[in-house]
Amino acid sequence: MRALFAAGILALSAALVAPDASAWCRTSTVRPAPGECSDMGTPLMWCSACVGLSVNVEGSLDIPLETVRTEAAAAAARWRDAPCPGELMDPPMFELRVIDDTRVFSGINHGGTNANAVWFNSLWRADALHRPGTIAITIVSFDRRTGEILDADVELNQNTDQNPNGFVFSTGMPAPDTADLPTILTHEFGHALGLGHSDQDRAVMWPTAGMGEQRITLNTDDAEGVCDIYALDRRPSAQCDPPGTTQRPELTCNDTPYGGFAPSADGGRAIGGCSVLPGSTGRSRPWMTALLAAGAIVASRRRWRLR
Numbered sequence: 068m069r070a071l072f073a074a075g076i077l078a079l080s081a082a083l084v085a086p087d088a089s090a091w092c093r094t095s096t097v098r099p100a101p102g103e104c105s106d107m108g109t110p111l112m113w114c115s116a117c118v119g120l121s122v123n124v125e126g127s128l129d130i131p132l133e134t135v136r137t138e139a140a141a142a143a144a145r146w147r148d149a150p151c152p153g154e155l156m157d158p159p160m161f162e163l164r165v166i167d168d169t170r171v172f173s174g175i176n177h178g179g180t181n182a183n184a185v186w187f188n189s190l191w192r193a194d195a196l197h198r199p200g201t202i203a204i205t206i207v208s209f210d211r212r213t214g215e216i217l218d219a220d221v222e223l224n225q226n227t228d229q230n231p232n233g234f235v236f237s238t239g240m241p242a243p244d245t246a247d248l249p250t251i252l253t254h255e256f257g258h259a260l261g262l263g264h265s266d267q268d269r270a271v272m273w274p275t276a277g278m279g280e281q282r283i284t285l286n287t288d289d290a291e292g293v294c295d296i297y298a299l300d301r302r303p304s305a306q307c308d309p310p311g312t313t314q315r316p317e318l319t320c321n322d323t324p325y326g327g328f329a330p331s332a333d334g335g336r337a338i339g340g341c342s343v344l345p346g347s348t349g350r351s352r353p354w355m356t357a358l359l360a361a362g363a364i365v366a367s368r369r370r371w372r373l374r
C-alpha cells in the first residue's frame with residue numbers, strides 16, 4: 068500500500084513538473100552555444116518604447132523598394148500587436164517603426180550617427196556570421212553591462228550573378244524556389260527585438276524556413292516571448308535605468324537610432340567588440356563595449372536557414 072501511495076506521489080510530481088510548453092528564447096549578453104539558449108548573462112532589450120528601422124535605398128533586385136518598406140512595416144506591426152497572454156491583454160509596449168531610408172549597412176558607430184538598416188547583401192562572403200545557406204541574419208549591438216540593445220541590422224542574402232548561392236525573395240503569394248520576404252522579415256525582427264530561436268516548428272522564431280513557405284503569424288510561443296520582454300507590467304524596466312537612478316524615468320517613444328539618424332554611411336560603423344576601447348573619446352563610455360548577437364534563418368534541405 069505504501070509503495071502504491073509513493074507511486075501516486077511520484078506520478079503527481081511528474082504532472083506538476085510537466086514539460087514547460089514555452090519554447091521561446093531570449094538572447095543575452097552571453098552568446099549561447101549553437102542551437103542552444105543562453106541562461107547566463109543579462110537578457111537583451113530596447114529601453115525606449117520604440118525605435119526606427121530604415122530600408123537601405125539599394126533595395127532588392129527582386130522587389131520594388133516601396134514594397135520592401137511596406138513589408139517591413141507589416142512585419143514590425145505583427146510583433147507590436149502580439150497578444151500578451153494571461154491577464155495582460157495589452158500589446159507589447161514596444162514598436163519597431165519604419166522611418167526614412169538610409170545608405171547605411173550593418174554595424175554601429177559609437178562616435179556618431181546610426182541607422183537600424185534592413186538591406187539586401189549581394190556579396191555574402193562566408194565568415195562566422197555569414198554562413199552559407201543562410202537566408203538572412205540580424206546583427207544586434209548592445210551594451211554589455213545592461214543588455215540594452217543599441218542597434219540592430221537585418222541582412223538578406225540576395226541572389227545575384229556575383230552571389231549565386233543567395234536567395235530570390237518574393238512577396239504576395241509565396242512562390243516556389245523563393246524566400247518569402249514577409250516570413251523572413253518577421254523572423255529577423257524577432258531577433259531585432261531580443262528573441263532567439265524557438266524549438267517549436269510552428270513558431271515564427273523556428274530557425275528554418277522552406278522555399279515558398281509562408282509563416283508570418285505569431286503563434287502563442289512567439290507572443291509569450293515578446294511579451295516576456297515588453298509586456299506592460301515589465302515597462303519601464305529597471306534594467307534600463309541609468310546608473311544612480313532613484314526615480315525611474317517615464318517610458319517614452321523616441322524612434323531616433325542610437326546617436327542620431329544616419330542617412331548615409333560615414334565609414335564609422337564597425338561590427339563587433341572592437342569599436343570602443345577604454346579611454347576613447349566622444350560619447351562612448353569605456354564599459355559600453357558593443358558586443359554582437361546574431362540571429363539567422365537558415366535552410367535545411369527544403370527549408371532554408373534563418374538567423
Ligand SMILES: [Zn+2]
Nearest residue numbers: 363364373374
Ligand atoms: Zn533566426
